[in-house]
Amino acid sequence: GAVVSQHPSWVICKSGTSVKIECRSLDFQATTMFWYRQFPKQSLMLMATSNEGSKATYEQGVEKDKFLINHASLTLSTLTVTSAHPEDSSFYICSASAGGFDYEQYFGPGTRLTVT
Amino acid sequence: KQEVTQIPAALSVPEGENLVLNCSFTDSAIYNLQWFRQDPGKGLTSLLLIQSSQREQTSGRLNASLDKSSGRSTLYIAASQPGDSATYLCAVPLSGGGADGLTFGKGTHLIIQP
Numbered sequence: 079g080a081v082v083s084q085h086p087s088w089v090i091c092k093s094g095t096s097v098k099i100e101c102r103s104l105d106f107q108a109t110t111m112f113w114y115r116q117f118p119k120q121s122l123m124l125m126a127t128s129n130e131g132s133k134a135t136y137e138q139g140v141e142k143d144k145f146l147i148n149h150a151s152l153t154l155s156t157l158t159v160t161s162a163h164p165e166d167s168s169f170y171i172c173s174a175s176a177g178g179f180d181y182e183q184y185f186g187p188g189t190r191l192t193v194t
Numbered sequence: 195k196q197e198v199t200q201i202p203a204a205l206s207v208p209e210g211e212n213l214v215l216n217c218s219f220t221d222s223a224i225y226n227l228q229w230f231r232q233d234p235g236k237g238l239t240s241l242l243l244i245q246s247s248q249r250e251q252t253s254g255r256l257n258a259s260l261d262k263s264s265g266r267s268t269l270y271i272a273a274s275q276p277g278d279s280a281t282y283l284c285a286v287p288l289s290g291g292g293a294d295g296l297t298f299g300k301g302t303h304l305i306i307q308p
């Protein structure tokens with residue numbers, strides 16, 4: 079149980095274009111989903127927190143107009159990188175939590191974004 | 195601001211050895227602590243979650259302990275195997291609450307030599 083999927087697993091796009099990444103909880107309802115970013119040889123950094131039906135909360139330094147997050151249902155959150163630039167190239171990982179007692183987060187397999 | 199530190203940054207040991215990975219955090223007011231494993235280019239696999247009221251959790255050859263007052267956690271791996279080679283990450287909620295996003299340490303890169 080507690081499986082989270084991401085699509086696509088990797089994507090290459092040209093500078094200036096937009097790319098959408100999907101995060102799905104397959105066998106549970108996620109009251110909260112999180113988006114993280116990981117640059118090479120660095121640890122994960124939280125970008126934003128999203129609750130179903132609410133606007134996402136962004137961490138300091140993360141541009142909300144560049145990284146659009148939509149959490150339309152209890153099983154799906156999307157991250158759209160708008161007007162992508164090479165410096166946005168990174169590994170994007172989502173996680174989902176059903177809340178409950180332990181608030182355990184379950185992570186997706188990640189999406190490798192390369193902007194050329 | 196919560197900060198997580200992991201020691202050592204890298205570790206290489208022969209197969210069969212027992213080993214300890216260390217994690218420390220600056221704010222002891224945590225809701226829980228999670229240990230993860232990350233294989234190269236992959237997402238995270240949750241290994242153990244310890245609630246703030248617990249002192250340890252065990253899963254197979256893995257045992258994680260938590261000393262909240264001193265801001266420390268250890269991950270003990272018994273009888274290490276080459277398949278245990280990965281980066282191990284420790285994480286706590288960013289602001290202490292259970293519903294918060296996580297802040298991660300930089301990880302311990304573990305290599306188990308056959």
